[in-house]
Amino acid sequence: MEVSELTEALKDLVKTAYGDRVGTFKIQSVDEATSRARQKARSQLSKEQRLFIDRSLVPFRDWLIERDPEAAERVASGAPAPQDIETAVRAAEDHAAALLAPDLNEAETELLLARLKNGRIETIEERNSLRGAPLRFSNRHVRTMAGGFAIIFLGSGVAGVTAEVGTVVTIAGAAIFVWGFRKWKSGETTSNVPSVSVFKGGKIKREGPGAL
Known part of the structure; x- marks a missing residue:
């Protein structure tokens, strides 16, 4: 087998296991049995x-x-490759070692072969969606959450005087906070008045991860 043939075999394995999915590799961590098989x-x-x-x-x-645009951009800027790339390379090394080692039993071979092909890829879209919208006070939903907190604290103070009223105020504050949090988490499109006003020829701005 030539070097290029092994390289292409590893590429084909990734293509077969993950298809066109591009993003962060999620490779199973090395347990004790896999570590022993690797050393052997x-x-x-x-x-x-x-x-x-x-x-x-x-x-x-x-x-x-090259498959991951974000990783390629990072490396092009002089930064090291993302850790998930290095982990995938180590899994590929285990795979190649299992193919070439002359005296591994079936269980040991399968442990090493499985590392690269049995992981998963978190796509760029999935990765970005997990980051959520930024916590900026210019976002009206963040201001709503802050207002809810303020009302909750107000309710705590009122409770010292009138328990029933304090409870009602606290519940109202919690409801406002939860509503604001859900809107912020969803990245719902909002008109960012007054910094961007639709009444002054401005554009409605999306404040989520895909904001322009």
Whole structure:
């Protein structure tokens, strides 16, 4: 097997396992059994075989970076590759070692082969959606949440004088906060008055992760 053939085999494995999904690799962490299998496999490899694997992983790593626009942009700026890329490369190294090691049992081989193909990819869209909208006071939903907090504190103070009224005020404040939080979390389109006014020829602005 040539270096390029092993590289292409690893690429094909990623394509088969993950299709066109691009984003952050979520590879299962190495447990004790996998660690033992890894050490056993590497101990059986000759110096030439280890060098062969290392040479095949260089273009494979570059290919993984090129698949992810955010990773490619980060590396192009001089920053190191994202950690998930390095983890995927280590999983590919385990896969290659399992293929070349001459004396692994079936269970050990499967543990090493499974690392790269049995993970998942969190897409760029999924990754960005988890970040949520920024907490900015210019966002009216953030101001609503702050107002809800203020009313809750007011209710706590009133409760010292009149328990029934304090309870009602606290409940109202909590309801306002929850409503504002849900709107903020959803990134709902809002008119950011007065900084952007639809009545003055401005544009309605989306304050979520896809904001322009």
